Amino acid sequence: MRFSALKKSKDVCCVLCGAAGLGIQTVEDMLARIIVDEGFFVFGSREYMSRVRGGNNSTEIRISDVPVHALLDRIDILVVLSPNVRQNIRERITGDTVILGDRELLNGELEDLGASFVDIPLSKLAKEAGGKIYSNSIAAGVLLGVLGLGTEGADTFYRRRFAGKDDVIEKNIAACAVGHELGLSISEGEGALSGRRPNTGTEKMILNGSDAVSLGAMAAGCTFVTAYPMSPATGVLSFFAKNAEKAGAVVEQVEDEISAINMAVGASYAGARPMVTTSGGGFALMGEGLSLAGVMETPVVVHLAQRPGPATGMATRTEQADLDLALFSGHGEFPRAIFAPGTMESGFAITQRAFLTALKYQTPAIVLTDQYFMNAFYNLDPESLEYLGEPPLPTETPEDYRRYEDSPDGCSPFGVPGWGKGIVGADSHEHDEIGHVYEDFKLRKRMQDKRLRKLDGMAAEALPPFFSGPEGFEKLVICWGSTIPIVREALSLLERSDTALLEFEQLWPLHGGTGEVLARAPFIVSVEGNSTGQLSRLLQSVFGRGSDEAILKYSGLQFSVEEVAERLGTVLSGKGGNR
Known part of the structure; x- marks a missing residue:
């Protein structure tokens, strides 16, 4: 077998694929945690089809002695849990790939591609373990065995993941152990990671793009999150909902994206630090609300996780095609900032920067990610996550407060209702410095010039490439x-x-x-x-x-x-x- 040859590679790339519902993500989570705890670096990326059941999902797990942060085409070890493997996975198989799968279940699939095929009787072993649902734990054990890793981490993972379900825990542990024995016999002591010098550093935190954006928002003091669920942005809504109490945030799932942006604008006016999370189709509906934020000079952060369009496009796939949308959305002309993090570390820092920019310049700030970024993950040192500090509190308003007071940099003192003695005006129409509506042409030009002057300061503080x-x-x-x-x-x-x-x-x-x-x-x-x-x-x-x-x-x-x-x-x- 080729496992000994993989020891000489800089890294080992493993792909697991199977039908939706077979627990591919559970295996991914477990393997990543074990690999990192064993002292290696890991990078993961996930592909999934737009359906609840059926189809064929996959996850790539790249394992290395050094940090790795990017997707490979090469597949060293392919673990197949069910038939009908997608064509884009088949195209990545070469003569150097080792395929681990159930020959009876696959009925000859993948055996004509020149790779080494190792028959793993997953169906039979899963039935003996308690049912088809345990095939993922058997496959995980097989992969741990061929990598040359133990099962102690898997046992710990199952006890934590299924706490309170003793029967499920024991069956998963037993299934993994059966698979591990099989994996050890296949590798014949030549596990792909056997004998490698593990990393002894502090890079133990595993972070994905969705959580990086969420934690960055929390670090910036985000107190209000609103969204209508839309892949691939839903992970941010879910993370905030799960941790709302810890973050001191209100989380609202609304009926549509129009409500989401308008609630965020209203929350910002009232003194919250809001974020809306959506994808391209949802952001398209937010154009009027974004323009409202522009004329009200209301700070709001929008997280826009891109996927292919036009229209519904490919709901669970990736693309970088919404830059124009982010740049030109909203009628009229008003300043905005647009960011696009490339790493988990910058996902954390740049989301904070978006809040700082939005609050300082009282304008929308947009964080552009995509499906690939949201679902990718790797391990890092928590100390590498840069905390930029929370934005300052709103101004305590005096009695003569004027919300849209003209200023050289275009930024008026930002006050909120109830914090001070002044009245905080706001209107969707063109308005004067207090917030009163007038159809005055000189006033219109003066206020528009004021708003656009903010771009000078924003450009001076822009991140250089x-x-x-x-x-x-x-x-x-x-x-x-x-x-x-x-x-x-x-x-x-x-x-x-x-x-x-x-x-x-x-x-x-x-x-x-x-x-x-x-x-x-x-x-x-x-x-x-x-x-x-x-x-x-x-x-x-x-x-x-x-x-x-x-x-x-x-x-x-x-x-x-x-x-x-x-x-x-x-x-x-x-x-x-x-x-």
């Missing part, structure tokens, strides 16, 4: 959001001394220094998860310099490291375009 590579670069690669770790690793594989990388985690306002970097680039390649190169077009419109070539992906799947390395290698070598 992160530059890495030689100062005398000849070629520049640009990317944003969730593609950042993938492109970073792909470029490291290419080892090009003439190429630099520019990573964007703030997309509006853009940092002024960006133009100078772009102007120095003889050749620019953008890597984006959309079909039109939205960031490149934005850079062209602001700085007069976009990309010369674009590597785009809009199939509903995320880029892999190998794919980006191959396509970048072609473009950077001048062997053809990739638009």
Whole structure:
């Protein structure tokens, strides 16, 4: 078997797949925790179909001696729990893949792809263990055995996950033990991780994108969360609902996204620090409410987790196609900030920054993620999570308080009803400094100029894109959001001394220094998860310099490291375009 050969690899990539309802996510959670507790680094990414039962879901678990933060195409070990494996998984199988599956159940499926197939009688063993539901625990045990890991962590996991259900706990532990014995016999003592030197650091916290955004909001003092459930943003709503009491937050699941944004605007006016979480279709309904926040100068944070469109598109897949939507939503002109974290650490920090920006400049701030980012996870040191500090409290209003007082930076003193002696005006119409409605053309221009002056301060404080590579670069690669770790690793594989990388985690306002970097680039390649190169077009419109070539992906799947390395290698070598 090829398990001994895997010891020489930098990392081992395992994929588990099976029908919805077979507990793939439970196995993922357990394996990740065990792997990290054993001293290794882990990266995980999940694919699931838009259905409750049936179909075929999968999870990738990448295990390494060093930190890993990106998706691979390569599959070293494939564990198959049910037939009808998706085509995109089949296409990743090579002659170096070891497939662990039930030959009788699969009826010859996957055995014609040149991989090593190891027959695991999952159906028979699950029946003996107590039923089909235990096939996932048997498969988990098999994988632990072939990796060369023990089952103590699995026992602990089951006791915690199924606390109070003693029969379920014991059956899962027994099923895992049966699978583990089988896995040990298959690997013949040559477990893929056997003999490796484990990491002894403090990177024990496992964090996914959904929780990173949620914790960042909590760290910023978010006190009100509202949403209509919509994949892939629902995880943030669920996390807040589960931890509302600890966070001191009110969580409201509403009837639609129009209600969600309007409740957030109202809560902000009353002194809360609100966040709305949604996806593209929901955000589209929020345009009027976003515009309301703009004229009321009301701070509100919107988390927009992208998925493919138009319309319902592919509800459980990934894409980076909502930058234009975030930038231009809402009628009229008003300032906004747009962020797009690329790592779990920045998901935590940048969500805080969104709150700080929204509250300081009294305007909407949007955090762009996507399905891939929300469900990906890896382990890290909790100390690496940067706490930016909570925003200041509202101003205690004097009797002569004027909510929209003009100021050089466009930011009026922010007061809320009941905190002080002043009256806090608000209106959806154009208004004067107090908040009274007047149809006055000079007033209109004065107030609009005041609001737009905020952009100067926001731009001065904008996050600069992160530059890495030689100062005398000849070629520049640009990317944003969730593609950042993938492109970073792909470029490291290419080892090009003439190429630099520019990573964007703030997309509006853009940092002024960006133009100078772009102007120095003889050749620019953008890597984006959309079909039109939205960031490149934005850079062209602001700085007069976009990309010369674009590597785009809009199939509903995320880029892999190998794919980006191959396509970048072609473009950077001048062997053809990739638009």
